Amino acid sequence: MTVETVGFWVVATVLLASSLAVVLTPNLFHAVLYLAAALVATGAIFLLLDQPFLFAVQLLLYAGGVVTIVVFAIMLTERLVGERIRQTSRHLINGAIVSAAVFAGIAGFLLRAPLAMPRPEQAGDATASIGRALVGPFAVTFELLGVLLVTALIGALYFARGEE
Amino acid sequence: MISNLGLTLLVPVTPFAAFLLLAIVGPLRRTGRGAGLLSITAITISFAAALIVWTQGFVGERTWGWIPADGGPIATVGVLVDPLSNAMLVLVTLVSLLVQIYSLAYLSDERPASLGRYYTYQSLFVFSMLGLVLAPGFLQMFVFWELVGLCSYLLIGFWYERPAAARAAVKAFWITKLGDVGFIIGIVLLWAATGTFEFTELFEKAQAVSGLPLIMFLIYLGAVGKSAQFPLHVWLPDAMEGPTPVSALIHAATMVTAGVFMVTRAEPLFALVPEVLTLIAWVGAFTALLAATMACVEGDIKRVLAYSTVSQLGYMMAAAGAGAAQAGFLHLLTHGLFKALLFLAAGAVIHAVGTNDVFRMGGLFRAMPQTGIVFIVGTLALAGVPPLAGFFSKEAVLGGVWEAHLTGPFLMLALTALLTAFYMFRVVFIAFFGRAFAAGHPHEAPWLMRGPLWLLAALTVAVGLRLAVGGSEHEAPGWLVPLSLALAFAGFALAWAMYQRGLVDPATFSTALAPFDFLARRRYGIDALYGVLYRALVLGFARLIGWIDRYLVDGVLNVLSALTLRAGSGLRGIQSGRAQDYVYGVAFGVLLLIVWAQLWR
Amino acid sequence: MIGLSSYLVLAALVFSIGLFGVLTRRNAVGILLGIELMLNAVNINLVAFARFHGDLTGVIFTLFTISITVAEVAVGLAIVIAIFRVRRTVEADRLDLLRG
Numbered sequence: 032m033t034v035e036t037v038g039f040w041v042v043a044t045v046l047l048a049s050s051l052a053v054v055l056t057p058n059l060f061h062a063v064l065y066l067a068a069a070l071v072a073t074g075a076i077f078l079l080l081d082q083p084f085l086f087a088v089q090l091l092l093y094a095g096g097v098v099t100i101v102v103f104a105i106m107l108t109e110r111l112v113g114e115r116i117r118q119t120s121r122h123l124i125n126g127a128i129v130s131a132a133v134f135a136g137i138a139g140f141l142l143r144a145p146l147a148m149p150r151p152e153q154a155g156d157a158t159a160s161i162g163r164a165l166v167g168p169f170a171v172t173f174e175l176l177g178v179l180l181v182t183a184l185i186g187a188l189y190f191a192r193g194e195e
Numbered sequence: 196m197i198s199n200l201g202l203t204l205l206v207p208v209t210p211f212a213a214f215l216l217l218a219i220v221g222p223l224r225r226t227g228r229g230a231g232l233l234s235i236t237a238i239t240i241s242f243a244a245a246l247i248v249w250t251q252g253f254v255g256e257r258t259w260g261w262i263p264a265d266g267g268p269i270a271t272v273g274v275l276v277d278p279l280s281n282a283m284l285v286l287v288t289l290v291s292l293l294v295q296i297y298s299l300a301y302l303s304d305e306r307p308a309s310l311g312r313y314y315t316y317q318s319l320f321v322f323s324m325l326g327l328v329l330a331p332g333f334l335q336m337f338v339f340w341e342l343v344g345l346c347s348y349l350l351i352g353f354w355y356e357r358p359a360a361a362r363a364a365v366k367a368f369w370i371t372k373l374g375d376v377g378f379i380i381g382i383v384l385l386w387a388a389t390g391t392f393e394f395t396e397l398f399e400k401a402q403a404v405s406g407l408p409l410i411m412f413l414i415y416l417g418a419v420g421k422s423a424q425f426p427l428h429v430w431l432p433d434a435m436e437g438p439t440p441v442s443a444l445i446h447a448a449t450m451v452t453a454g455v456f457m458v459t460r461a462e463p464l465f466a467l468v469p470e471v472l473t474l475i476a477w478v479g480a481f482t483a484l485l486a487a488t489m490a491c492v493e494g495d496i497k498r499v500l501a502y503s504t505v506s507q508l509g510y511m512m513a514a515a516g517a518g519a520a521q522a523g524f525l526h527l528l529t530h531g532l533f534k535a536l537l538f539l540a541a542g543a544v545i546h547a548v549g550t551n552d553v554f555r556m557g558g559l560f561r562a563m564p565q566t567g568i569v570f571i572v573g574t575l576a577l578a579g580v581p582p583l584a585g586f587f588s589k590e591a592v593l594g595g596v597w598e599a600h601l602t603g604p605f606l607m608l609a610l611t612a613l614l615t616a617f618y619m620f621r622v623v624f625i626a627f628f629g630r631a632f633a634a635g636h637p638h639e640a641p642w643l644m645r646g647p648l649w650l651l652a653a654l655t656v657a658v659g660l661r662l663a664v665g666g667s668e669h670e671a672p673g674w675l676v677p678l679s680l681a682l683a684f685a686g687f688a689l690a691w692a693m694y695q696r697g698l699v700d701p702a703t704f705s706t707a708l709a710p711f712d713f714l715a716r717r718r719y720g721i722d723a724l725y726g727v728l729y730r731a732l733v734l735g736f737a738r739l740i741g742w743i744d745r746y747l748v749d750g751v752l753n754v755l756s757a758l759t760l761r762a763g764s765g766l767r768g769i770q771s772g773r774a775q776d777y778v779y780g781v782a783f784g785v786l787l788l789i790v791w792a793q794l795w796r
Numbered sequence: 797m798i799g800l801s802s803y804l805v806l807a808a809l810v811f812s813i814g815l816f817g818v819l820t821r822r823n824a825v826g827i828l829l830g831i832e833l834m835l836n837a838v839n840i841n842l843v844a845f846a847r848f849h850g851d852l853t854g855v856i857f858t859l860f861t862i863s864i865t866v867a868e869v870a871v872g873l874a875i876v877i878a879i880f881r882v883r884r885t886v887e888a889d890r891l892d893l894l895r896g
Contacts, residue, residue, distance in 0.1 A: 035798060039802065043806050046810060047806075047809060047810070050809075050813040050814070050833055051813055053829055053830070053833060054813055054814070054816050054817030054820070054821065054826075054829075054830060054833070059823055059825060066829050066832060069810075070836065073836050073839065076803070076806075076840055076843075077840075077843055079798075080803070080843050080844060082843055082855060085843060085858060085859070088859060088862060092862050092863070092866050093832075093862065096866055097869050100870055100873055101825060101828070101829065101869070101873065103873075104873040104877060105825055107877050107880070108877060122820060125779075125819070126816045126820040127816060129779065129782045129783070129786070129815070129816075130782075130812040130813070130816035130819065132786050133785060133789075133811075133812055133815060134808055136785075136786060136789035136790070137789070137808040137811070137812075138808055139789070139793060140789070140793075141804050141805060141808065142801070144801075146799065146800045146804065148799065148800060148848055150847065150848060151848070151849075153847075153850075157855065160852055161852060161855060161856065164856055165856065165859075169856055176864070179863075179867055180867055182867075183867035183870055184870075187870045187874040189874075190871075190875060190877065191874055191877070770894070770895060771892060771895055772894040772895030773888060773891070773892050773895075774827075774888065774891070775818065775819060775827070775888055778815075778818055778819060
């Protein structure tokens with residue numbers, strides 16, 4: 032039982048549990064918190080896959096930024112009466128069946144594919160390579176990403192304006 | 196100079212050109228008198244050309260292919276010129292010309308647009324009749340046959356605002372159509388057997404055809420309809436709803452004679468089927484007698500003349516059936532002249548007095564002597580008094596029927612001769628002599644009407660004299676002439692006794708002959724029978740078809756559209772507008788793709 | 797031994813759970829949370845493949861995906877807020893103006 036194996040199983044359990052909680056809990060606030068937990072667990076998965084840079088990015092952007100935004104959104108869309116948003120779901124069984132079917136389909140492919148392979152050796156920290164790639168082959172994409180973020184910013188600003 | 200062929204073509208083409216001009220150029224047509232003058236000019240040219248062709252004795256044939264096929268055209272159009280067609284050309288163009296001139300005065304108080312329409316139809320009719328007469332084959336003849344029927348419908352129903360006229364036009368169309376169905380079936384059967392429509396070829400090939408009697412009988416049916424033989428004679432009296440010049444032209448001299456003309460033209464074919472000929476003779480003679488009885492009890496002057504026409508057509512057909520087609524054709528020509536004369540004179544009377552009813556006329560001879568004279572000339576010709584034209588042609592017919600040993604028809608025709616004289620002189624005595632009745636003051640007709648009358652009367656006399664001098668081809672039995680003279684005189688005397696002198700009371704006479712009187716007054720119930728059959732069969736069939744159309748044909752479409760609508764509103768539920776439902780759809784699609792990919796492996 | 801398939805199965809599970817959330821949540825924000833989970837699963841997939849094939853392209857792809865997702869969440873929530881202002885509700889069932 033290597034550390035890797037134990038770590039994987041623990042992180043996997045946390046991830047799955049918090050994901051289920053995200054979609055099942057009636058209280059929306061709690062759902063957001065559980066999402067935060069799931070995002071952190073995902074970051075841990077990245078760590079297990081030897082990508083510390085990605086782990087950091089995940090925490091910063093997702094667990095930090097996205098969760099904050101969602102919390103604000105929930106607060107703003109709450110009824111002015113002030114009660115917490117109760118959340119009930121509909122058509123649970125239908126959804127469960129469809130999701131289970133999709134999973135079964137994907138898993139069917141996975142289990143049949145020849146995937147079991149050992150990890151190749153990794154030469155040290157990948158962060159430098161990532162940096163070089165970003166300003167190298169992927170420079171154009173990088174810049175376009177910047178444009179996209181500006182666009183999103185302007186769009187969000189537009190929507191955030193009050194009524195005229 | 197134009198060749199004879201060119202002249203022959205000129206005869207039908209000029210009225211056709213006039214028709215086209217009048218039909219297309221609205222303002223010209225609506226001038227009324229202008230349209231009339233154009234039409235009259237065209238028919239004059241046509242008549243002149245016809246005269247030249249006839250006097251030259253041109254004989255020939257020229258056809259052009261119409262429906263092309265591999266082994267030569269299936270059908271042709273063209274002209275077939277021989278003495279038969281030449282004589283008809285002259286008759287048709289002459290009577291048309293006189294009638295069109297006459298109409299200028301008779302229809303003088305029509306609206307100009309209406310008058311223009313009248314002359315358009317007249318030109319079309321003349322063209323159609325000439326095309327029929329010149330037809331080299333059955334197909335062209337049939338096409339123009341139908342055209343002539345169409346013109347008859349248009350002209351009978353000329354005053355279409357009058358319901359009686361509209362009904363009469365439709366009736367004429369229906370009844371003749373019954374005959375035409377047989378006609379076209381016969382033509383097609385003949386073509387199927389011989390492969391040709393042309394007369395000249397048919398005459399050679401017809402012997403080999405099996406079932407020829409049936410085919411010729413079917414073709415004869417067309418003549419039954421068009422020439423108003425029993426039982427398809429009922430349309431002719433009702434056709435008197437049209438203007439009198441129309442009756443003179445179409446229902447005396449030209450259109451109704453098309454049937455006789457067709458039988459005469461196809462004489463070599465009919466000669467091969469003697470049983471059909473016998474039938475033709477019997478039906479013709481019976482028609483003659485039947486119509487004559489109905490004329491004896493008519494009070495409407497035009498109706499009397501209409502029944503008289505039916506009767507005389509029976510004479511012509513009987514002659515054709517007896518194998519004496521030439522005699523029948525001679526009677527056609529002479530009858531065309533004096534019947535047109537009688538109709539036009541009657542028209543002058545009607546124009547002056549304002550009514551058709553002879554019992555509301557009287558003593559007209561004093562007021563309109565010229566009209567009276569020409570009417571009497573026509574009556575004498577119709578009754579068969581020498582030396583007028585009708586005598587010779589009637590002689591020929593009777594002689595021909597006797598020669599063929601058809602005793603039954605002969606007796607019927609003889610009795611008809613007596614009745615003919617009787618009913619015509621009855622009209623003469625009631626309308627022209629006796630006490631003056633007329634409410635208004637009848638006056639002599641204008642010159643435009645009197646001119647044609649005198650011309651026709653003169654021609655009747657002239658043709659008669661010509662026939663008297665020329666002598667006939669047949670040697671009739673010696674006792675025939677005195678017999679027919681006696682019959683004519685007997686009819687005259689009876690009419691004179693009843694209506695001029697009052698020696699015999701008409702009322703007691705009719706009670707004495709009560710059964711005939713009863714039947715004749717009700718036209719032997721034939722019209723009523725047609726009415727019942729029409730309502731039952733035709734209208735019933737129409738209702739059935741209507742039901743099928745509404746509920747089955749439309750029903751299919753309606754069901755389809757209703758299903759579509761229902762399916763649409765059912766399927767509309769898919770568009771719930773909720774994004775989550777659409778995600779369901781996407782997920783489902785992904786599932787399908789996965790399944791398909793699994794299978795494909 | 798944790799092979800590639802383990803990571804992939806884990807990602808598939810998270811994806812299905814996210815899909816379930818999208819399909820069943822009533823609140824619009826709840827649906828967005830489900831979408832977040834699905835995107836997360838995709839990221840795990842990308843990184844796992846990148847690691848096991850020794851190719852950094854997957855990692856770069858993941859970086860971009862994360863950034864884009866952040867932008868998408870921001871705009872999406874802005875829309876939700878705008879809808880809430882107009883319709884006074886964010887319940888997905890009520891937002892059916894495109895109903896046929």
